Amino acid sequence: MRYLTLLRGTHSTTPPPPELMAAIMALGEEATKSGSLLDTSGLAPSAAGARVSLSAGELTTTDGPFAESKEVISYAIYEVNAKEEAVEWASRFLKVHRDLWPGWEGDVDVLKLFGPEDFPAP
Amino acid sequence: MTDDQVRRTLDAVWRIEGARIVAGIARIVGDVGLAEELAQDVLVVALQQWPRDGVPDAPGPWLRATAKHRAIDVVRRRARYAEKLAVLGADTAERDRTDELVDDLDDHIGDDLLRLMFTAAHPVLSTESRVALTLRLLGGLSTDEIARAFLIPEATAAQRIVRAKRTLATNGVEFSMPTPAETAERLGAVLGVLYLVFNEGYAATSGTDWMRPSLCREAMRLGRVLAGLLPDEPEVLGLLALMELQASRLPARTDASGRPVLLDDQDRRRWDRLLIRRGLAALERAESLGGGRYTVQAAIAACHARALSAADTDWTRIGALYEVLAYIHPSPVVRLNQAVAVGKAGNPSRGLTIADALAAELRRYPQFPAVRGELLAQLGRTAEAAAAFRRAAELTRNDGERALFELRAAVLESGS
16 A cells, blocks of 8 residues: 655755755665655745645636745655554654754654555455 | 554564564574574564553664564574583584674665575575565565465465475575575576566456455565665566566556456556556666566566557567567567567568467467467458467366457457
8 A cells, every 4th residue: 555645844944954864865765675665755845836726616826835834845655564654654754853953843644545455346 | 552553563663674684683593494483572572562661762773673682692592502512522613603793783784685585585495485485584474464365274374484494494505695606596586486476466356355466566565675685686677667567557457346457458547657657767777787588578568558548559669579588588478479469560460470380389378379360360361260269268267268259259250
């Protein structure tokens, strides 16, 4: 089964410490080599993006940045056997943030992608 | 956390760390059977301590440290025993070995895992033992899960694993890397096991047990682990590409009622784009490194993956790739597939010539007359085509396939 993880964090005026970036790269490599991490990428600030909305039959396009207090920073897709495994990888990513970027706060949404296991054969 | 949550967290962490832990212990104690048992002890310790003390902040290192202590205990006990023997005149080589092995488990993870893969797929083992041992040691599957995956009784699966461990021990197989001279053959054995596991899952188009299709995922996962360990081996990447490209079609291979859907009739919107993208990337790298038989098979699968509709398929290229495959891995079935591709590429008479040359070898193979029937129909030789499909229907043991062949024959006979 696959899970999408979305990392959200508080806006920061300073760039992340280089040690954190190195730790994130190492953790990503470990997850890839364990065969679980299928895809991942960092995301540019929402100021570089846009939002297309549908409301009351009306489409509107608004350029970023979005008003949320936290920005989506990165995504990852894992192939795992259980939700707890995706949660473990998400925890490991937050732990390197905790250890290497004091004061930073964020969260990871761990979302299941629909798969064949959700549509059992009749 | 409830005990149940702790248990599930431990399962998840074990799935990430288990193989590395078994591999690390095996390096220290020099025996995969014993390593597996000691790893189970580590799990038991975690099951006792974690619900009481909470899950450690760094559960992976906790498990590895615990495993290391267990392994060192065993080696020290052996050394003390050897010392006692030494007093009686025996040698002390065992003790000298101990100190150099007592490094952190983390320092050798890559080499240890690779050794574990080579050992589990060792040529002294039967093919079925290699498969069972690989799934047990590298995949962390339980005996029960292996049994369900291969539709065998649990006792049979347990026996295969016990026998495999015993065979390794009695043959004095060391937990070591193959010599450079052996590497190609031994790597071939590892790849063979992974592809066998994959095909076992891929062949299971129906059935209620989720364990069988999950074999495809497990084989791909181990393929990715191996590609991480040997990033410059073309056939490791070739096999990974082949598995990912084939698996990309899994969501479209059966219809809503579970019946198989042929490639040409599949809804390609249901193909897994992420696996296709990964498979094509792995293939590109495999080809740039020189490739091999798995790489060529992956290149054939890629022709289908790239075609947005069945009509877009580059059959000329597929025919040429089968020609290459028949050269590096000669087989009548490969030739037959080449005949199909050549026919679909618009040259049914040449396809028929290729197929007819296989008549002696494929006499009892139902796909042989079926392919001839297809080519003869393309050539407008309707009566011969119908007879070929009748022959195919006689030969097949699969009811669904027989119905399909009989229908083809009947349509050709009615002249429509």
